[in-house]
Each structure stands twice: as structure tokens, then as C-alpha cells.
Amino acid sequence: MANNNSQKKRNRQNLKRNIINKSIKSELKTAISEAEKAIDSSSENKDEVIKETVRKLDKAHSKGVIKTNYRDRKKSKLTSS
Numbered sequence: 001m002a003n004n005n006s007q008k009k010r011n012r013q014n015l016k017r018n019i020i021n022k023s024i025k026s027e028l029k030t031a032i033s034e035a036e037k038a039i040d041s042s043s044e045n046k047d048e049v050i051k052e053t054v055r056k057l058d059k060a061h062s063k064g065v066i067k068t069n070y071r072d073r074k075k076s077k078l079t080s081s
Contacts, residue, residue: 024065031056035078050078 002008035053038046054075061071 021065024060024063028056028060028066032074032078039078053078 002011031053035049038049043049057066057071057074060066061068
């Protein structure tokens with residue numbers, strides 16, 4: 001339990017950030033699965049989907065939501081296909 005005001009504020013900020021991070025991660029996982037489906041089906045807009053997914057990976061990494069190694073592994077997997 002928080003004892004002073006700064007701890008209470010930090011707890012409020014952490015809750016807000018947690019909700020935002022969860023939504024970003026969920027959106028990212030959806031984009032990755034869509035990109036993998038586009039690669040498997042060899043659809044015509046495959047390059048656009050991969051480009052958008054890589055952009056989302058980079059953005060999530062710059063915000064500190066995902067770690068560098070996770071981003072690099074996913075980018076490598078998507079672009080090698």
C-alpha cells in the first residue's frame with residue numbers, strides 16, 4: 001500500500017501505462033499474425049502488410065513496450081520470407 005502522495009501518483013501512472021502497453025502489444029500481435037498469413041497465402045499486398053508490421057514493431061520498441069531482441073527476431077522472420 002502506498003504511504004505517500006508520490007507513491008500513489010506512481011501507482012496511478014503505472015496503471016494507465018499498463019493499459020496502453022497491453023493495447024499496443026495486442027495490436028502488434030494481430031499485425032504479426034496478419035503478416036504471417038499474407039506471407040503464407042502469397043497475397044498481392046504482402047509487401048505492404050510486412051512494411052506496416054515492421055513499422056509497428058519499430059514504434060512499439062521506441063515506446064519501450066517491447067525489447068530489442070523481440071523486435072529484431074520478428075523483423076527478421078517477416079522479411080526473410
